Amino acid sequence: MSKLKEILLINIRTDIDLFDVLFIVDGEEIKVNRTLLAASCVYFKAMLFGNTNEAKQSKIVLKSTPKEAFKKVIKFIYADECFIEDLAEEQLFELINLAHCYQFEELLKCLLIKITLENYSVDFNVALYDFCSKAQLKDWMNACLNYFDEIFVSEVNEANFAKFSKLLVCDLTARD
Structure with missing residues (x-):
């Protein structure tokens, strides 16, 4: 990348005068650069530059968006990092x-x-698998299935097995 491009990207990420949209999430104000967000993913591009009410606004209230999850998304866009160590299981799922x-x-x-699935509870992993199955996130589903395979290699725990969803049991037993 040329020096000019590098400087431009740094300025877009750090110059608060270029932050042209304000999100309000659970009462907290988060000011960002509209163009940077739109370039990051389809959702923000449609929201901020599409034929939407939000595209015309400089202040956008997100009513049902989890604040900590949204802040992590913004941090990822701006810093190309995502620290998850401080998140509770529910926040990570969000x-x-x-x-x-x-x-x-x-x-x-x-x-x-x-994410190292072994660091999280069986309940978290079951909920994650069910969500990923419905969302058709194949790589995530495979990671969850590998996690459950490891549980059965070490021991079959009746209490853990009772937490499995019907979908998970069907998918686990249908494999070779």
């Missing part, structure tokens, strides 16, 4: 769901690499 809703493939790929 982040995965939001990345999917936003059709933010790069963030989903980053999360899939960063």
